[in-house]
Each structure stands twice: as C-alpha cells, then as structure tokens.
Amino acid sequence: MNDHDKAKLAQPRPVCESISEMTEIVLPNDANPLNALLGGRLMHWIDMAGAMAAHRHSRTYVVTASIDHMDFLVPVRVGDFVVLRSSVNRVFRTSMEVGVKVWVENYRAEESHHVSSAYLTFVAIDAAGNKVTVSPVVPETEDEKRRYEDAARRREIRRKESERRNGVRS
Numbered sequence: 001m002n003d004h005d006k007a008k009l010a011q012p013r014p015v016c017e018s019i020s021e022m023t024e025i026v027l028p029n030d031a032n033p034l035n036a037l038l039g040g041r042l043m044h045w046i047d048m049a050g051a052m053a054a055h056r057h058s059r060t061y062v063v064t065a066s067i068d069h070m071d072f073l074v075p076v077r078v079g080d081f082v083v084l085r086s087s088v089n090r091v092f093r094t095s096m097e098v099g100v101k102v103w104v105e106n107y108r109a110e111e112s113h114h115v116s117s118a119y120l121t122f123v124a125i126d127a128a129g130n131k132v133t134v135s136p137v138v139p140e141t142e143d144e145k146r147r148y149e150d151a152a153r154r155r156e157i158r159r160k161e162s163e164r165r166n167g168v169r170s
C-alpha cells in the first residue's frame with residue numbers, strides 16, 4: 001500500500017458510511033422444537049451484522065473482542081423476518097464499538113417489534129493478525145452524537161468490569 005492509500009484509509013469517516021442492514025428469514029433449522037428462534041442463532045447474526053459495520057468503517061479485518069449483555073425481548077417464530085441494523089458508535093484506538101438493533105417483522109400480521117439491542121467491540125487487525133489503528137468516526141446526527149458519548153461511558157464500565165473479574169484494583 002502506498003502513502004497516498006494509507007493516508008486515505010486514516011481519514012475520519014462519518015458514521016453513516018458504516019451503516020449496514022441485514023435481513024434473515026427464520027427457517028426450521030434456526031429454531032427450537034417450539035418453532036422459536038434460537039438465541040445462539042440470533043447472536044451469530046448480530047455478530048455478522050456488527051462485523052459488517054466494523055469492516056465498512058475500518059476497511060480492514062476485524063475480530064470480535066466482546067459482546068455486552070443482551071436481552072431477548074420478544075419471541076421470534078419460524079417464517080418471521082429478522083432485520084438487523086448496525087453502525088459504528090465510536091472508535092477508540094484499535095477498537096471500535098458497534099451497535100446492532102434487531103427487529104422482527106411478521107408480514108402476515110404487518111407487525112414489527114424490537115427484539116434486542118447489542119453493543120459489540122471489534123478490534124482491527126491486518127492480514128498478519130497485528131492490531132491496527134482505526135480511523136476516527138464522525139457522528140453527525142443527534143442520535144449518533146448521543147451514541148458516541150454513551151460509548152465512552154460503556155467502555156469505562158467494560159474496563160472496570162474486566163478489572164473486577166481479573167482482580168485488578170483501579
């Protein structure tokens with residue numbers, strides 16, 4: 001990669017360039033014997049949707065470092081559509097927080113419900129697996145600015161929680 005390409009990659013980019021949307025139809029293989037979507041399958045889709053936003057922003061490889069606490073608010077049934085929307089909330093140095101919001105759509109009943117929201121942290125790496133610095137993300141809308149501020153608070157909570165688990169005093 002030449003210096004011009006490197007400089008281009010390092011440029012700040014608006015949140016909107018990372019926005020990704022993914023839709024899945026729930027099939028019997030995604031469900032338990034009561035035809036309800038498996039939580040693990042939904043977590044997999046959330047990871048994929050989050051990675052898309054992280055790739056779009058960082059334009060490099062990423063690994064999932066963590067997924068915050070998640071609730072599943074309503075059951076999702078076989079035949080429903082699951083819609084996942086993701087975007088980068090904030091970049092730190094080599095890591096970035098991505099938010100994923102999930103809805104279920106039932107086209108027969110013309111209903112749409114919020115299923116879950118998740119915050120994931122992805123770390124950018126190069127082809128050799130070395131961590132790389134991610135270009136800054138620029139929040140533009142009021143919602144993006146709120147998520148940007150909240151992401152810093154969540155990172156601090158994660159740090160304290162990690163220290164507590166590992167027995168380190170802050």
Ligand SMILES: CC(C)(COP(=O)(O)OP(=O)(O)OC[C@H]1O[C@@H](n2cnc3c(N)ncnc32)[C@H](O)[C@@H]1OP(=O)(O)O)[C@@H](O)C(=O)NCCC(=O)NCCS
Nearest residue numbers: 063064065066067091092093094095096121123131158162
């Ligand atoms: C994630 C990983 C790259 C971090 O590597 P590391 O050498 O421990 O990282 P560092 O302590 O130098 O931290 C690097 C960045 O990751 C962040 N980070 C590390 N662990 C984290 C965690 N559990 N949650 C959130 N962020 C984390 C750090 O805050 C730091 O961010 P910054 O550069 O933006 O300040 C490494 O643990 C890894 O490769 N894990 C496996 C990832 C994987 O395979 N995921 C798929 C699921 S199994």
